[in-house]
Amino acid sequence: xxxxxxxxxxxxxxxxxxxxxxxxxxxxxxxxxxxxxxxxxxxxxxxxxxxxxxxxxxxxxxxxxxxxxxxxxxxxxxxxxxxxxxxxxxxxxxxxxxxxxxxxxxxxxxxxxxxxxxxxxxxxxxxxxxxxxxxxxxxxxxxxxxxxxxxxxxxxxxxxxxxxxxxxxxxxxxxxxxxxxxxxxxxxxxxxxxxxxxxxxxxxxxxxxxxxxxxxxxxxxxxxxxxxxxxxxxxxxxxxxxxxxxxxxxxxxxxxxxxxxxxxxxxxxxxxxxxxxxxxxxxxxxxxxxxxxxxxxxxxxxxxxxxxxxxxxxxxxxxxxxxxxxxxxxxxxxxxxxxxxxxxxxxxxxxxxxxxxxxxxxxxxxxxxxxxxxxxxxxxxxxxxxxxxxxx
Amino acid sequence: xxxxxxxxxxxxxxxxxxxxxxxxxxxxxxxxxxxxxxxxxxxxxxxxxxxxxxxxxxxxxxxxxxxxxxxxxxxxxxxxxxxxxxxxxxxxxxxxxxxxxxxxxxxxxxxxxxxxxxxxxxxxxxxxxxxxxx
Numbered sequence: 419x420x421x422x423x424x425x426x427x428x429x430x431x432x433x434x435x436x437x438x439x440x441x442x443x444x445x446x447x448x449x450x451x452x453x454x455x456x457x458x459x460x461x462x463x464x465x466x467x468x469x470x471x472x473x474x475x476x477x478x479x480x481x482x483x484x485x486x487x488x489x490x491x492x493x494x495x496x497x498x499x500x501x502x503x504x505x506x507x508x509x510x511x512x513x514x515x516x517x518x519x520x521x522x523x524x525x526x527x528x529x530x531x532x533x534x535x536x537x538x539x540x541x542x543x544x545x546x547x548x549x550x551x552x553x554x555x556x557x558x559x560x561x562x563x564x565x566x567x568x569x570x571x572x573x574x575x576x577x578x579x580x581x582x583x584x585x586x587x588x589x590x591x592x593x594x595x596x597x598x599x600x601x602x603x604x605x606x607x608x609x610x611x612x613x614x615x616x617x618x619x620x621x622x623x624x625x626x627x628x629x630x631x632x633x634x635x636x637x638x639x640x641x642x643x644x645x646x647x648x649x650x651x652x653x654x655x656x657x658x659x660x661x662x663x664x665x666x667x668x669x670x671x672x673x674x675x676x677x678x679x680x681x682x683x684x685x686x687x688x689x690x691x692x693x694x695x696x697x698x699x700x701x702x703x704x705x706x707x708x709x710x711x712x713x714x715x716x717x718x719x720x721x722x723x724x725x726x727x728x729x730x731x732x733x734x735x736x737x738x739x740x741x742x743x744x745x746x747x748x749x750x751x752x753x754x755x756x757x758x759x760x761x762x763x764x765x766x767x768x769x770x771x772x773x774x775x776x777x778x779x780x781x782x783x784x785x786x787x788x789x790x791x792x793x794x795x796x797x798x799x800x801x802x803x804x805x806x807x808x809x810x
Numbered sequence: 811x812x813x814x815x816x817x818x819x820x821x822x823x824x825x826x827x828x829x830x831x832x833x834x835x836x837x838x839x840x841x842x843x844x845x846x847x848x849x850x851x852x853x854x855x856x857x858x859x860x861x862x863x864x865x866x867x868x869x870x871x872x873x874x875x876x877x878x879x880x881x882x883x884x885x886x887x888x889x890x891x892x893x894x895x896x897x898x899x900x901x902x903x904x905x906x907x908x909x910x911x912x913x914x915x916x917x918x919x920x921x922x923x924x925x926x927x928x929x930x931x932x933x934x935x936x937x938x939x940x941x942x943x944x
Contacts, residue, residue: 549881558821559847563905563938564877564884565892572875573894580873580917622889625876625912673894673904678873 423695423808425659427523428650430643431460432769437638437757438540438607445482445538446494449474449639452534453495456641462653463530463643465497470528472502473519475512475535476761480550482538491536506761508554509710511535512640513665513764513794513803519644520663529649534641535766537759547635551760554797556671568632568711570672570798572624575713577678579626581728584716586626588731590617592712593630593754595740600751602741602782607636607757631712636757640766650810656776658790662695662806664688672798679728681799684721688793688804692723695806699723702745702806703787704774706767708795709752718793719747722804741784749774749782764794768805775809819848819860825936831925833867833939835901836860846901867923868944869897876912883932895921895941909942920944 433455435448457465472492479485488502505514512535519533539547552567560570578584594614600606617630643653650657666686669675675682692699699722707722709715716730724745725733733739739747750756750770753763771790773779790807817823819836824847827834836848840857846865851858874893877884884890891907893915903923907915921941929937 545882548879552881558825558934558936560904562934562936563892564880564887564890565875565904566877566880568879569875569877569892573873573892576875576917577873622876622878624878625889627875671904673902676872676896676902678894 423659423661423697425647425661425810426663427520427644427660428647428657428810429660429768429772430645430650430653430657431456431463432642432772433459434605434640434766434769435638436605437636437759440540440637443538443637445476445484445487445536445639446490448538448637449491449534449536449641450494452639452641453532456532456643460643460653468530469497469500469532469643471500471522471531472497473505473515473522473531473533474502475505475515475764477506477508477511477537478550478553478760481542487536491534495532497532507801507803508796509708509758509760510764510794510796510801510803511761513792516642516765516768516805517663517665517803520660523644523646530643530645532641532643533765534639535762535764536639537761538637539635539759540637544635559671559673566624568624568627571711571713572627573672574678574717575626578713578717581679582731584731587614587618588735589626589631589712589716590614591734592709592715593617595734596709596748596752596754599741599749599782600755603751603756606751606755607634608755609751627711627713633710633753633758636759638757638759638762638766640762640769642765642768642772657810658772658775659808659810660805661808662691662693662697664690664694665801665803666690668800670797670800680717681721681795681802683799684718684793684795684802684804687802688722691804691806697789697806701789702791703789704749704771704784705745705747705791705793706750706752706770707747707793708763709748709754710758710795712754714795715747715752722791722793741782746784749779749784764792764803767792767794771807775807816862819850821847824848828925828937828939829929833865833923835863835865835899837863844900846897846903866898869895869921871915871917871919871921872896872902873917874907874915891915893921893941895923905938906940907942908940
C-alpha cells in the first residue's frame, strides 16, 4: 500500500455510452446513456437533489449544428435547472471539464458536480469530419498551407524516426496492442484484434502514418460524478481520489516548435500533476494516454517519464505497456480501438481509470492497480492535461 | 500595399507582402525578438513597437510528411509533401515541398521559399508559398 495522498476531489461514480457508429443517436441522447449509467452505479446519489452543476466538454458545433451544448446535454440528462458550462480545448475538451469540475469543488461553490463529454461525429462524411477536427490546428500557417491533422502527427513521427531511429513497425505495435485491449472492452468502437501485417499494409494516410496508425471517428459520451473527499463515503464505499491535476499550453502552430519529438505542454502538465500528487512516474500502475495517432502514444510514454526520450518505440515493442506488462497503457483500447469522440475522450480515459482502480474493468482488469494516470492532448499539443488518481 | 506607411504587424500584412513574393517578419524594437509570423504584441517582452525585416527565403528541412488523404481543395494534388523548414534567420515555416520526388526528400536538406503565382479566390484569398530545392 503506497502513501495515501491528499485528494483534491473524489470520483464516486461514472458512466460511458457505447462508443461506435450510433446511427440515429445524437449527442444529447448518447450523453443521457452515459449519465444513466453513472446514476445507476451510485444508488445513494439522488441526481435531482445532489448534482449541483454539469460541466461538459464538446469540441465542435459543426457536427450537429449545435452550440450551447451544455444546456442541451443537461436537459436530456434530467438535470434541469442546475447550471451547465461547456469547455473547449479541442480533443482535450473533457479533460478541461474535469479540471473545471475540480475547481468548482475546491472553490467551495459546489459539493457535487457532474463532469462529462460528448461528440456525435459519424453522421458526417470522413472528409467533413476530418475538416472539422483539423480546425484545432493553426489556420493561417498550417491548414491554409495544406497540412492535415494526421499530417501534423506525421511530421512528429518523421522527426522522432530521424532523431531516435523509431520505426514504423513500432508505431504499428501500438495499434496492435490497443486493438488487443479494445477486443476486451465491450464498449469499444472497434473491438477486434488486428495483426502487425494488417496494420503495416493498411493504406497510407500521411506517410509515415497509415490508416491503422489513426484513431477512429466515433460517436460517444462519458461522465463522472465528483464530490468533496469528506462527502465521498456518503455516496460509495469505493471512491477514487484525484490526487494530482496539471495543465499546460504550447504554440497553436506545431511549426513554431523547434523540438518536434516531444509535446512540451504534456511534459509540463505531467510534472505539475506528479508534484501535486507527490508521485513518481514509476509508481503509476496504469495509464490511459492520448493515442490519437500511434506516434502520439510513443511520445506520451517519453513525456510522462515512463521511459527516457527516444525509448518509447522499444517500450511498446518489449510489451511493457501491454496488459500484463509493467505499466499497462490504454487497457480500454485507447482512442485507437475504443474510439475517439473528441469531446468525450478525456473523461472516457478517467472513467476507465475509475473502473480499473475499483476493480470493475472485467476482462481487461489490471490486477491490483492502485495509482492511475490520464494524459489528454488538445490539437497538436497546444493543450495538454494530466491527472493522477488513487484508489480511495 | 502602400509603402509610404508602415503596414500593421498582422497576418494579413504578412500575406500582402507574400503577394509581392516577399517573406517578411517583425523585429521587436524593445527586445530584438524576430517574429514570423508578425504579431502586434511581442510574446517575449510585451513590446508593441516593431520593424519589418525581409527574410532571405532559405533554410533547412526539419521534418516532412507525404499527404495521401487531403481535404477537398487539396485532393487533386495528392500525394504531396509538406514540411517544416527552419529558416536561416531562425523562425520556422510550414508548407508544401515541390520540385523534388518524395523519395529524394531528406531531413536536413536545403530548401528555398517560393510563392505561388495564382491567388486562391476562396476566403481569405491569401497567396500560398511553398519550398523547393535551390
